[in-house]
Amino acid sequence: MAMRTSTDSVGDAVQDRQRARTARGVGGRAAPAGARPTPPRRRRPAVALLGVLLILGGAALAGLLALRMDSREPVLVVKSDIPAGTKLTVDMLGETNVATESDLIVPAGAIRTVEGTYTRVPLNEGQLLDTSMLVRTNPLSGGQLAEVGVPLVEGRVPDDLDSGDLVRIVRIGEGDRPSQPLALGLVIRPPVSSSGGGVLGGGSDSEGSAATLLVPLEVADAIVDAAGNNRIGMSLVDRGVAVTDTDRLRSLAGATR
Numbered sequence: 001m002a003m004r005t006s007t008d009s010v011g012d013a014v015q016d017r018q019r020a021r022t023a024r025g026v027g028g029r030a031a032p033a034g035a036r037p038t039p040p041r042r043r044r045p046a047v048a049l050l051g052v053l054l055i056l057g058g059a060a061l062a063g064l065l066a067l068r069m070d071s072r073e074p075v076l077v078v079k080s081d082i083p084a085g086t087k088l089t090v091d092m093l094g095e096t097n098v099a100t101e102s103d104l105i106v107p108a109g110a111i112r113t114v115e116g117t118y119t120r121v122p123l124n125e126g127q128l129l130d131t132s133m134l135v136r137t138n139p140l141s142g143g144q145l146a147e148v149g150v151p152l153v154e155g156r157v158p159d160d161l162d163s164g165d166l167v168r169i170v171r172i173g174e175g176d177r178p179s180q181p182l183a184l185g186l187v188i189r190p191p192v193s194s195s196g197g198g199v200l201g202g203g204s205d206s207e208g209s210a211a212t213l214l215v216p217l218e219v220a221d222a223i224v225d226a227a228g229n230n231r232i233g234m235s236l237v238d239r240g241v242a243v244t245d246t247d248r249l250r251s252l253a254g255a256t257r
Contacts, residue, residue, distance in 0.1 A: 072097040074108035076129040083163040085139050085147075085188040085214065085243040086119045093129060104130035120242040122163035139214065139243040146220035150227045150234075151210045152191055158236040161211060162190045166238040166248060169215070171226040179233070181252035182223055185215040186241055214243065219251040 077096045082088075095108040106114055106129045117134040139145060152161075156172070165187040173179040189212035215223055226232050241248060 072099045075100065076106045076108055076111060076114070078123045078125055078127045078129060080125045082119055082123040083189045083212075084119050084122045084186070087138070088114055088117050088119065088134070090115055096128075098128065100128075102130065104132055106130060118243070120244045121240070135244055139246070142246075144217055145214055145246065145249065146217045147188065148185075148213050148215055148220055148223050148227070149210050150213055150223065150232055151230070153230065153232075156233040157191075158234065161187055161234075161236070162239070163187055164240050164242070165236060166241045167213070167234040168237055168252070169213070169223055170233045170235070171222070172231045172233045174231065182226065183215045183219045183251050183253070184237065184249055185213040185223075186243065186245075186249055188212055188214050188243065214249065216249055216251045219253050222253060 074095045074097050076093045079092055079094045082092060086092075090111060093111060093114075098105075114129065114131075114134060117136055118138055119133060120135045121133055123129070123133060140147065150169075158167075161167070167185055167187060169182045169185050171180040171182055191209045191211045213223070223232070238248075
């Protein structure tokens with residue numbers, strides 16, 4: 001009988017501890033009557049897979065960028081604007097590191113191979129140098145062309161004249177003498193004011209500025225004479241013409257108006 005009482009006392013003690021734990025929130029609480037059981041949390045494998053793919057994609061992109069950075073090579077770059085027909089010197093060129101697969105871009109180590117060549121088109125500051133921009137032969141070496149300096153007067157030349165512009169050159173008539181077409185010429189050095197800064201053909205500083213033109217040799221004297229007498233007028237025919245396109249330069253002397 002004493003043993004039974006001891007066993008009952010132990011059972012009561014266990015129940016008391018469980019009730020105490022429940023009161024403290026340690027044990028589970030019984031669900032309210034009529035409440036639905038909480039469904040188990042669903043796993044979302046698609047979301048997890050997307051996260052893994054994003055991580056792998058970012059790592060691959062970072063690796064590709066690192067490889068491209070490692071594959072950059074030094075190439076030649078133009079330091080400042082260079083007109084068409086200019087003979088290249090080493091001090092006109094710098095170098096920069098780029099990743100390129102073009103065979104035309106000139107490596108920095110080949111600078112001596114392009115020294116002394118001539119620009120066939122205008123080059124802009126920061127432009128990568130490639131072999132299609134250059135020619136080995138001086139545009140004047142054939143003896144068929146001449147460079148002439150022509151003063152510009154506001155209202156007689158187009159605005160924004162630039163290197164590579166093809167222009168129609170006319171001697172402006174005076175009195176009983178009518179206007180006379182002289183030539184199709186190429187602007188190889190754009191208008192520059194007497195102060196040394198570039199100007200536009202119709203700009204506020206165009207008076208007192210001058211441009212250098214490439215013209216047929218046979219009409220060079222007539223153009224110089226007209227320029228010296230302040231009788232030169234020009235009209236724009238085309239832009240972006242290379243100095244190697246000499247077939248587009250021709251004399252218009254004797255042509256009808």
